[in-house]
Amino acid sequence: MIVVLIGLSGSGKSFVANILHREFGFEWIRSDQIRKEMAGIEPTQKVKVGFSEGIYSEEWTRRVYERMLDLAEEKLKEGKNVVLDATFLRAWQREKVKERFPSAVFIWVIAKEEEIIKRLSSRQDISDAGVETYLRQKEIFEPPEGVPTLDTSENEHKVKEKLKELLNL
Template sequence: MIVVVMGFSGSGKSFIASILHQDFGFEWIRSDVIRKELAGLKQEERVRVGFGESIYSEEWTKRVYQEMIERAKKAHAAGKDVVLDATFLKKWQRKMVEEYFDKVLFLMAEAQEEEIERRLHSREDISDADFSVYLKQKEIFEPPEKALIINTQRSKEEIKAELQKVLGIPSASDSQEPC
C-alpha cells in the first residue's frame, strides 16, 4: 500500500506518518530527510532561504520527490507498505506519485491556522519551515481532487483509530475472541 500524507507545513503530516510507521510498520519516506541528504547537509542543519529558493526551488523539489518515489518503488517491490511524507501542494507533485503506483491513498493533514502557527513557532524538527513559509504555501496551494482529510488536532489514539478504519487494519479489540 502506498499512502501519501500531504498538507501545509505544521499541519501534522509527520505526526500521521509516524503513526503509520511506528504502529503499522509502514516504511516512512520523508521529504525533509531526503532533501537534506541530497544537499549534503546534516539533518539538524538549518537552511534559511526565501520561499522557493535554493534547496526549496521547484527544480530541487522535483529531484526530492523523484528520489522519494524511487525509494518507495524499492520498498514496495520488497512487499512493504510505504508512507510518503511531504507537502504535495501542487497537482504535478501528486501526479508524479500516481504515474508510478496504481493505487495511492492521499491523506490531507489539517489543523486550524492558530494551531499551525503555534506548532511552527515551537518546532524543533528537521523541517526548515516557519509560519511565513506556511503563508506562502497557502498562496500556491492547488487543492487535491481526492484526499481524505485527517484532523491532527486530536489525540494520537483517535488518529490511529481513524487510520485503522481508513486502511482496513483491524484493531486489537477486533481480533479478540469472545469469551
C-alpha cells in the first residue's frame, strides 16, 4: 500500500507519517530529507531562501518528487507499505503519483490555522518551512477533490483511529 499525505506546511503530515511508520510499519519517505540529501546538506541544517527559490524551486521539487517515487517503487517491490510525506500542493504532483501508482491512497492532512501557526512558530524539525512559507503555500494550493481529510488538531489516539478507519488497518 502507498499512502500519500497532502497538506500545507505545519498541517501535521510528518506527525501522521510518523504514526504510520511507528505503529503500522510503513516506510516513511520524506521530501524534506530527500531534498537535503540531494543538495548535499545535513538534514538539520536550515536553508534560508525565498519561497520557490534555490532547493525549493519548481525544478528542484520535480526532481525531489521523482526521487521519492523511485524510492517508493523500490520499497513496494520489497513488499513494504510506504507513506509519502510532502506537501503535494499542485495537481500535477498528485497526477505523477497516480500515473505510477494508480491504487495510491491520498489523505489531505489539515489543522486549524491557529494550530498551524503555533506549530510553525516553535518548530524544531528537519523542515525549513515557517509561517511565511505556509502563507505563500495557501496562495498557490490546488485543493484535491474527493480526498478524505484528517484533522491533526485531534490527539494522537484519535488520529491513529481515523487512520485505521481510512486505511483498513
